[in-house]
Amino acid sequence: MTVDTESPVRPMNTVTEDEPLGATRSERLSALAQQHGALVTLVIAVLAAWxxxxxxxTTDNMQNMAVSSxxxxxxxLGMTFVIVTGxxxxxxxxxxxxxxxLAAWGSQYGTAVALLLPLGVCALIGxxxxxxxxxxxxxxxxxxLAALLGARGILxxxxxxxxxxxxxxxGSFFATLGQGKLLGIGAPVWITVGLFVAGAVVLRRSRFGQYVYAVGGNEDAAALMGVPVARTKTAVYTLSGLCAGLAGALNAAWLASGVxxxxxGMELEAISAVVIGGTLLSGGFGFLSGSLVGVLLLKVIQNVINQIGSLDSAYQQVVSGGFLAVVVVAQTWLGRRRRVL
Known part of the structure; x- marks a missing residue:
């Protein structure tokens, strides 16, 4: 069997921007709800809180929420690639x-060490x-899970x-990466936006992105089509470790210390945000814009609970967990509905 390695692999079990011509109205509505339901919920939540x-x-609240998000x-971002592969x-x-x-420790030797050390170590673990x-x-x-325990041990x-x-x-340049502002918006926000734009291009428009979808859709079929399954899986976990290390470094620059x-529990928050954003835990379907919306929705919920003031912070976890359960049930129902239709 000859495999055409020059043509991109089409994502499996995914909904693309171009729906099949034969798709019914119900199918299209189900697909839209699965892709954009979190965005609609975010808009409603923001309006209600406003x-x-x-x-x-207020400007201060929006800026603080944006930087913490x-x-x-x-x-x-890294978790999305991992979950799309299943x-x-x-x-x-x-x-x-x-x-x-590691970033805070390395900052005494300059910005390059403060960035490269955590990125290198965390990427290696990934x-x-x-x-x-x-x-x-x-x-x-x-x-x-073993890596979770090992990394804590190194810490x-x-x-x-x-x-x-x-x-x-x-006063260092490294601190500016976390505390600096451009056009009144924190530097970490600009860095995050840039990363998501680049990540979205890679996931949706590159051959590697097609491989990621193919592995999550059907690993055995992907291997038969010539997809480098092992290499793709290794790459997404390396990317996940790299993103976690970068986020930690930026946070250290923001706080001016390594806490x-x-x-x-951040791993659970990241998984929740990705799933709330529409990415299926079973793999083969997902998009970075949805993960970003999921993060913002979680942060809005947390901020609203803080605004109420009379509720304990533990309610954040209760509400987030309940919301995640509702989203997973809705995703499962929509997926079955589309297959039936």
């Missing part, structure tokens, strides 16, 4: 914290995850069991 709280749409969004990465929360500590999952065919849940070793906190010189207690 009308309910005078301080919600940027770090989770970068992690969610995998999962539980190590990103620990890698986020490790990246922040690469090892990918190798074990793709080559040894181990379960992603177990491999990345504790670097900080003497958490007793040391490395500070970032606020060891951060990142706990």
């Amino acid at each position: 009308l309910s709280f005078d301080t919600f749409m 940027a770090f989770l969004a970068v992690v969610a 995998g999962i990465d539980l190590s990103v929360g620990s890698l986020f914290a490790l990246g922040g500590v 690469f090892v995850n990918g190798l074990l999952i793709a080559r040894s065919r181990l379960a992603p849940f177990i491999v990345t 504790l070793a670097v900080t003497d069991e958490g007793s040391k906190t490395y500070l970032v010189d606020k 060891t207690i951060l990142g706990s």
Whole structure:
């Protein structure tokens, strides 16, 4: 059998911008709801919060919410690639914290070290995850859970069991990456927007992106079509580790320190944001714009709970968990409806 390696592999089990000519109205509506339901919900939530709280749409609140969303969004970017392949990465929360500590420690030697050290270490851990999952065919849940524990162990070793906190010189260029502003908007927000634009082009328009969709749609069929399955899986886990390390470094620049207690539960937030944004946990379907909307929706919910004031912060987790359950049920129902139609 001859495989045409020059023609891009079409994503499997995905909905593209161009619906089939024979698609019924119900099919198109189901597809639109699956792709843009989170965006509609975000718009409704923002309008409701705007009308309910005078301080919600203030400049300071919007800027703080945008910057705090940027770090989770970068992690969610890498997680989207992983989940589209049908995998999962539980190590990103620990890698986020490790990246922040390594960046803060490295900042004393200059911006280059502050960035390259966390990116290199976290990408290497992601690469090892990918190798074990793709080559040894181990379960992603177990491999990345082990990486979560391992990264926390490295973090504790670097900080003497958490007793040391490395500070970032606020006058350094590295600190500017986290605290600087352009046109009144924080630098991390601009960096995140740039990463999402680049990531969207890669996922939707490049051959690698088509490979990612193909592996998530049907791994065996993708292999028969000539898709480098193992290489693709290794690449997405490396990318996930790289994104987590970068998010941690930017957070350290923003806080001007490497805080060891951060990142706990961040992997669940990232997974929630990606799934809320419309990416299927089963793989083969997803898009980065949806993940960004999912991050913003989670942050709006958290901000609204903070605006209420009388509710404990634990309600954030309760509401987020309940919302995620509703989204997963809705996704499953829409997917079955489209197959039936």
